[in-house]
Amino acid sequence: MILRFTTALFILLFSCGVLNLHAQVLSQAPKTTTTTADDSSRVVEILPGVRKLELLKTDDSTSLQILAGNVKLKQGTTYFYCDSCVINNRTKIFEAFGKVHINDSDTAHVYSEYLRYFQDKRIAYLKGGVKLTDGKGVLTTPELEYDVNTKIGIYTKGGKVVNKKTILTSQEGYYYADLKDVYFKKDVDMKDPAYSIKTDSLLYNTETETARFITYTLIKDSSGRTVETNTGFYDLKRKKAEFGGNAKIVDGKTIMSAQSFAFDDSTGISQARGNVVIIDTVEKTTVIAGEVYRNNKLETMLATKKPLMIIRQNKDSIFITADTIFSARLSDLFVKKDTVVKDNLNIEPSNDSLVKNDSAKTVQAIDTVKKDAVINDNLNAKPLTDSLVKNDSLKILDPAHLVKKDTLKGTVIMDLNKKDTTGKKDSTNRYIEAYRNVRIFSDSLQAVGDSMFYSLKDSTFRLFFDPVVWSKENQITGDTIYLHTKNKKPERLKVINNSMMVNKLDPEVFNQVRSNRMDGYFIDGNIDSVRAKGEAQCIYFIQDNDSAYSSINQSQSDLMDIYFRDKELFKIVFRSQVSGTIWPIRQKRPSEMRLPSFRWLDSRRPKSKTEMFE
Incomplete structure (x- = not known):
């Protein structure tokens, strides 16, 4: 009986204890909570x-x-x-x-x-052989700090990024894995088969393969061209680049500077803007302009926005300005050398009475003056050579070693691509064109015209549409003027149709010569003599020993020579039958003595080098 009671009591107490323990466990169990994504x-x-x-x-x-x-x-x-x-x-x-x-x-x-x-x-x-890759480029560095939230890697103890064949190194860097950008700092060195870059800061995208510059940067490409810039980018994939911050480029013997450059190496086209200066150390030329376009493949250049070209020489540089200046290879003006080439600049106008009208034969000129009709110069002045007698004087771009005759009689074919015996490219295979408002200045000679063509092959300036040339107090006008130079100095002058020369003595006092054609000659860059041909007319003021005006010679002759001394008109010699009148100075007012189409155009004349920069 007692045993049964003890057993029952144990079972009851055990049950109560278990229930109490269970309640305590339940009371102490954690409450259900919501866990955030963060x-x-x-x-x-x-x-x-x-x-x-x-x-x-x-x-x-x-x-x-x-x-x-x-x-x-x-x-x-x-x-x-x-x-x-x-x-x-x-x-x-x-x-x-x-x-x-x-x-x-x-x-x-x-x-x-x-x-x-x-x-x-x-x-x-x-730490220890750190490598980071975004699938495009690979960064290696001794130590790296990497932010998983922003996906930015930072190194400060030197690093190297390899992207295909491009290798970049720097002391510090920031690797933006999401953007695939790497910002390099301190002693940045970028090497690629196409170019190398040295700078202090650079931003490079491993996907687009584009490098951006934000400080002074030195770039050197595989051709040897160097670029100094402060801002810009280089796109390796598309082979395009822009450089700013007053960039400077040295390309072979050419030095260029501008506020900004844009390049497309795939096409060879480049553009320079803002205070552009291009210096050719071989040709000794300088181009200054607001904007310049170049095509390296075709070797062309177009300068706009107040362009100025300077042809440097020891004592008397030549300044050329116009609305637009263009330069290219002379050979590109012509078809293949196996094709007959017509150079209409070689042929004088058909209405020139001094030229035979025979288009099937080589252009020949005849001298209308017989030998026995030539007047001896009593003052022993150096006789002029009749430039129209020589065939080569009428041919443009006619060096003897480059001209050959075709089977068609008289047809001239130019081998403008010919190289010299050393195999070097012909540096004279270039021409310069200037359009609208052309002005030329040197200390010894000035000129203006609507347009100009200059060939390095024959060193000749061709001025078109109302051109004017001045040398000291002498002015020459005509429909077209050819100015031949030698060693960058004036050597010969040709004036075709409506030729006129005016020599100013005093206000309203002008010596004048008018003819169909004129040929002038220079010594040491100064005008020495001029030959006037075809219906030549002159008004010449004669002075006595005291330089006082004594009479006026108004004459006509088919051929006359004008001589200069100390850059001033010295005398006129008539080489064929002459007719005219010598007027006493009291019978004529100087302002009355004017030949037809007389013009004194000093207002158009460039006065100084400074004026050419305006």
């Missing part, structure tokens, strides 16, 4: 496959998880791989050792031998 993204999970896992409690608040062998961790979409790892649950920091690999959402992959990772900040510090 919290879950900060949690580091240990993935299956770890060979060894230990829990080490160092104090009441710190416990360490030690993992070894095939370690795999995950935080959000970022995966960590390593040989071994220690996780500090209190500081939320883990350290990884050996063959560390971070896979950041498949956007970036980072490799190293050591990793220190801050779970809350999601910042990784890597």
Whole structure:
């Protein structure tokens, strides 16, 4: 009886105790909570496959998880791989050792031998053979700070980025994995088969293969061209570039500077803007303009916005300005050398009475003056050579070694692509064209015209549409003027149709010569003599020993020579039958003595070098 009661009481007390314990457990159980996405993204999970896992409690608040062998961790979409790892649950920091690999959402992959990772900040510090790649370029560096949130890698102890054949190095850098941009700082050196770059700061995109410059940068390409710039970009894929900040380019013997440049190496076309200066050290020419276009493949140049070309020489440089200046290869003006080439500049106008009208034969000129009709010069002045008698004086671009005759009689074919015996390119295979408002200035000679053509082959300026040439107080006009130079100095002058020369003595006092054609000759760049041909007329003021005007010679002759002394008109010699009148100075007012079409155009004359820059 007693045994039964004891047993029943034990069962009752045990049941009550269990129920009470169950109630306590339930009362102490944690309440259900909602975990945010941000919290879950900060949690580091240990993935299956770890060979060894230990829990080490160092104090009441710190416990360490030690993992070894095939370690795999995950935080959000970022995966960590390593040989071994220690996780500090209190500081939320883990350290990884050996063959560390971070896979950041498949956007970036980072490799190293050591990793220190801050779970809350999601910042990784890597050391030992660090490598970062975004699938395009590969960064290697001794140490790297990588922000998983922003996907930005920072190195400060030197780094190298390799993208295909392009290699970039610097002391510091910022790698933007999302944007595939790398910002290089301090001692930046970029090498590529096509070019090399040295600068202090550079932004490079591994996907577009574009380099952007934000400070002084020195670029050298495979052709030897160097670029100095402060801003701009270089697109390796599309072979396009822009340089700013008063860039400077040295291309062979050519030096260029401008506020900005734009290049397309695939087409060979470039553009320069703002205070453009192009110096050719071989040809000794300088071009200054507001805007210049160049085509390196065709070797052409177009200068606009107040262009100025300076042809340098020792004592008397030539300044040329116009609305537009264009330069190209002379051979590009002609068809292939196996084809008959017509140079209409070689042929005088058909209405020139001094030229035979025979288009089937080589142009010949006849001298209408017989030998016995030539008047001897009593003052023993140097006789003029009749330039129209010589065939070569009528031919443009006619060096003897470049001209050959075709089977068609008299047809001239130009071999403008011919090289010299050393195999070098012919530097004279160029021409210059100037359009609208052409002005030419040198100390010894000035000229204006609507347009101009200059050939380096024969060193001749061709002025068209109301051209005017001045030499001291002498003015020459005509429909077309050819100015031949030698060693960059005036040598010969041809004036075709409506030729007129005016020599100013005093206000309203002008010596004048008018003819169909004129040929002038220079010595040391100064005018020496002029021959007037075809219906020549003159008004010449005769002076006595005291330089006082005594009479006026108004005459006509088919051929006359005008001589100069000290750059001033000295005398006129008539070489054929002459008719005219010598007027006493008292019978004529100087203002009355004017030949038809007389004009004194001093207002159009360039007065100084400074004026050419305006």
